[in-house]
Amino acid sequence: MNTNYQAKKHTEKSIGTSVLRQENHALLLGRGTFVDDIPVKQGTAHAAILRSPHAHAIIKSIETHESKNQDGVFAVITGRDMVVHTDSMKTPVDTPMKHYGLAVDRVRFVGEPVAVVCAKNRYLAENAAEKIQIEYEVLKALVDPIESASDEAPLIHPEMSSNLYSTHHFKHGDPDTAFDKTDDVIDFIIEYPRNSIPPIECFGCVAEYLPETGGYDVISNFPGPFGMQPVMAWALRVAGNKLRLRTPPNCGGNFGTKLCMFPHIVVMCVASKLAGRPVKWLEDRLENLAAANSAQNRITRVIAAHKNSGEVTALKMEHWDDNGAYLRAPMPGPIFRMHGTTTNGYKVQHLDVKMNIVATNKCPSGAVRGFGGPQLYFATERLMQKLSVKLELDPLEVIKKNLISADSFPYRTPAGALYDSGNFQRCLEEGVEKGNLLDLKRNQESARKAGKYYGIGYSTAVEPSQSNMGYITILKSESERKKAGPKDGAVSYVTVSVDSSGSVSVVSESVPQGQGHATVLAQIVSDQLGLKPEEIAVNLELDTAKDAWSIASGNYSSRFAPAIGSAAYAAAVRVREKLASIASSKLNVPISSIEFAEGKIYSKENPDNFTKFYRTAALAHWSPGSLPDGMEPGIRERVAWSAPELDSSNSLGEINSELAYGFAFDFCGVEIDPITYEIRVDRYISAHDCGTILNPAIVDGQVSGSFAAGLGAALYEEFVYDKDGAFFSGSFADYLVATAPEMPKLDIIHCTPSPSPYTLLGAKGIGEGNTYSTPVCIANALADALAVEDIVLPMSPSKVADILLEDEPPPPKQEMQSNLEPISGQSLTGQGSTSIEASPKKIWEFVLDPKKLANLIPGCNELKLVSENNYSAVVNLGVGPIRGIFDAKVSLTDLIEHSEMTLKGGLTGTLGSGSGVGFIKLENTPSGTILHYSYEVTVSGKVASIGGRMLRSAAKILIGQFFNNLGSNFREKNGINFWKWLKKIVSLKK
């Protein structure tokens, strides 16, 4: 036998190496199985959702009759049906707010589901959805969280006493004394925008009502946490075991966002019950961007007590966390998940945090990769940059002064988090050196010499991973917590089995979304059993009716490496111990001398004394009688793992919210072109310590993926609402995502690892770090480049222009001021004038004749006179790629005969709605009339969401067409006046 056997075996461990992914083959051959790829039962209905075009409105009536009577339609479901068949979905906050998944009596955001049509196919369902007639009474929308939180604000949920879902106040340490004794304070407000990381695959589910049990069977790309399973079951009024959730083999990305599909699952379950057949629903992109999910936009006031030397001694923060129109469990989780890390990696001991959990007329908030971290660290890291400017210190020095020292781990933060391990200073040093900060500083110098704006930004981020299920209890009062009973821990399950032919299978509830869990599980298990990773079969499709799962199951909070990794290791060790025990009796050596390698189980002392792995395993199946006394037959080890460090909250609401805490240190150089204001990230360096690295290539993929998302948040991605709550980011032409040419060079540095003492492999999560560190690192670089205090993301060339051109005088006043009351919101305004060869009187008479007026309105065939000066019409209008039929109402007011009039009107249709005012003034001139006009239009619904960027020009064109038609009408009528024409030519020649 090979004498180098043991040494060789040792180097063959696959953990820590970039084992190629076993997931890839199916995906690369087009054989992946995503939710939409799974064949459905014959007769399955396809659902289309009709959504609200308004941000806030009362539903006065819904008429579904015509829709139901369309060919191929099985059922039409509204909010009223949801109230009959379900209970309002529970949230962690005790709130009277009701949420049924479909709007009941009132809509609260653009895109809110109002009705579901189930039909033979999606095309028919969408057409039938357009036949539903809804009458809305539009209400004032609340978009700004601080305005919404005020006492005067109208209520979004009338059953609530204010627009605050809840408020919380935490004090840790002794912040009051610290503020009394401080050298100085720094006080500022930051805003973090509304964004998400929309995956390329949208939500999808097939729900089937099972009349035989009264239960439901659902297959969907819902990724967990499966704590939402009981929330769905409660809403559907069934026992947990009557709601079977299954996940497909593949999921097309998640980034936290797919958690928010669970209310849609509840709706589709009811739809299936009422349609009497399985119902399949696939979200489209507009639905996804408008209504799936958004990270909370947040306003935070930061007050820091600091020494003149730059050390921060105490922190006060007040957050207005905008959770949108409904609270969907486990919201408002993100702000609480990060509460323990409010002090980031800094040794601040005194903390005072107020949280306002606010409702607005925007898409309900949800989970987005980083789950509360980007918002929080935007505050802490902007603080470090601002403090360095204030004290005229190097920002890196300020960071260093404040970082927790390497000898203080495990470190308890004032808010209760227990940082397991780390060496933040070392990570900084390694980052600076390997990332060549000096080089970046040289770039800055030469760019500034060349007249360019160039800034360097820094940021650090503690990266929490594996959530404690107990953290959500800190939003309850101490007495409520006691009443509800203890909540702590986070259970993860992995099952490792060896079949009768000796091949190994692994099953778990990690519900991967593309990260490569199967590959890493195969690495962990194969290392323990002396096999190759490719010999291990891994199946990660979850079936709640058959698999081991817990409320913590699923894919979120960087859970895989610490939680599933530990459970897999523990399960593999158990299998190993069992096989070792069988082998020891067979080989007649003590268990302690048994080793596994290359498909063999052998004695360490004498490798020639071996048995084949498969033979040993087979014994447990074929001959239970040959097993050591008392041993259970078969080999199937299921481990449920929960770390004791994840304990419950103390009376002050202090809790270790996560198990393993990694660390990231970033810096970057950002250059701004002095003429175009184009923003270019020169170089970006990201240094990470995620403990033991399980698969380096997969770790790098996680870092570069979350970096791309962080860059998007910094420069491109934002859900834009106007002041009326109209939504303007409904396509990928409006909601911008970085593609390959936009990506700057990223240098990833792996610092000397600080393995976690609390996870079995020493691994920590790595999936979220750059969503924390990157937006604020770029913001800090921008602040440095532009020498400004406030940076609001995403930063664009036009925002840079606003900053740099702030002192420029405003554009000259327009010649003609309209006397109109401005419409609130981001309205489209315009004005112009046109000369018409007719007298004001003739024009006046023409415009007041409905038949003639109809000819002037683009897309209008007939104008009906409803009452004096009030008209209605059906118009066919298009904006860019969107064209639809609208009901129009127009009224003429403030008429001054032959001189002035005001036109007010509204449009409603399946593509959205609009309202506007126009003002016309006729000026008598020798050659006829000059018609002056100005207008102001607001638009909401689909047409704004996906045509928003084209609306201004579309409105201009349509209104231009109107007046051109008016002018040409008179020209045609009068015929061409040859002499006038000749005169014109002559005058032009002059």
Next chain:
Amino acid sequence: MKLFKQSAKHSIKFFLNGNQVEGFAEPNLLLSDFLRKEIGATGTHVGCEHGICGACTVKLDGEAIRACLCLAIQVEGRDVVTIEGLADTEGSLGIIQKAFHENFALQCGFCTPGFLTTLDHYLKINPTPTEKELREVYSGNMCRCTGYDEIIRASLEAANELLKIKTLNLK
């Protein structure tokens, strides 16, 4: 031009990855839905249905097009190549696919079909692309998992591999 009756199904015969296939489609059925639902070729994925994300990119008579912006009836008699057609003759990973595998150029794999078909098309026009050129070509393909670096690396490697084979064949 052939006229298709509205809301009636029409027979569409075309070549999919070299094999003649037939399916039935209403005139408003998108090529992406037709391939996936009618033909059962689910390798082509739908990400935005407005031509921006690039996930549904397929080759039509050799040109890279968006299957979500094309009607099924438009492919009558024509050649469509999808991700399922990029494997080598034995059905294992083709050269581009192998490069993606070995460079960790995919995570969830949902956008991957579009990247593979885009690259397959582009390398026929430009067999020696630079990194910059590849990034520009991929400006019509969104990936939310990888951050693109691995995709670029894989694409450069695939181009090199294909070039090597071409040179060998010439010899």
